Amino acid sequence: MKKTKKQQSGGTPATVALTAAGTPFTLHAYxxxxxxxxxxxxxxxxxxxxxxxxxxTLVAEVDGALTVAVVPVSGSLDLKALASAVGGKRAAMADPAAAERTTGYVRGGISPLGQRKKLPTALDASASTYPTICVSAGRRGLEVELAPDDLAALTGAVVAPIARA
Structure with missing residues (x-):
């Protein structure tokens, strides 16, 4: 039988996906x-x-297709660089309701992991300068810390310079 709402021991879809993949991570609640x-x-x-x-985790539309961009909170997303990184021509921020509906998460708690529908993903190259990074674990007040290479592998992300300082 397929697990639904509770998903294992009350984890979010992101932590369930990490656990299922056997990926090491640390959960931080605040x-x-x-x-x-x-x-x-x-x-x-x-x-x-x-x-x-x-x-x-930001959701943008690249040539009409929803795409996930993972950028440092200290910077902002360069839409032109995102489009280029995923082989598109034009990018714009997605409608928040469409982002929530497609990912299964609420704004401010969208995780790049365990999304309802797997979307093309781009991870900012600055992530590679850290041994671990933190991303939303699927709800506000919950972060997951993991190696950037693990995040890229699990999401199928292209790693490219997509952020502006």
């Missing part, structure tokens, strides 16, 4: 403040980690 201006900056501060080591 108290999310609904008034926080930036979910990523809030996570970096709560975890006491360099904001360059905490990555946000």
């Amino acid at each position: 108290e999310h403040d609904p008034a926080a201006a930036s979910y990523g900056e809030e996570a970096a501060q709560a975890l006491g980690v360099d904001p360059g080591q905490v990555f946000k």
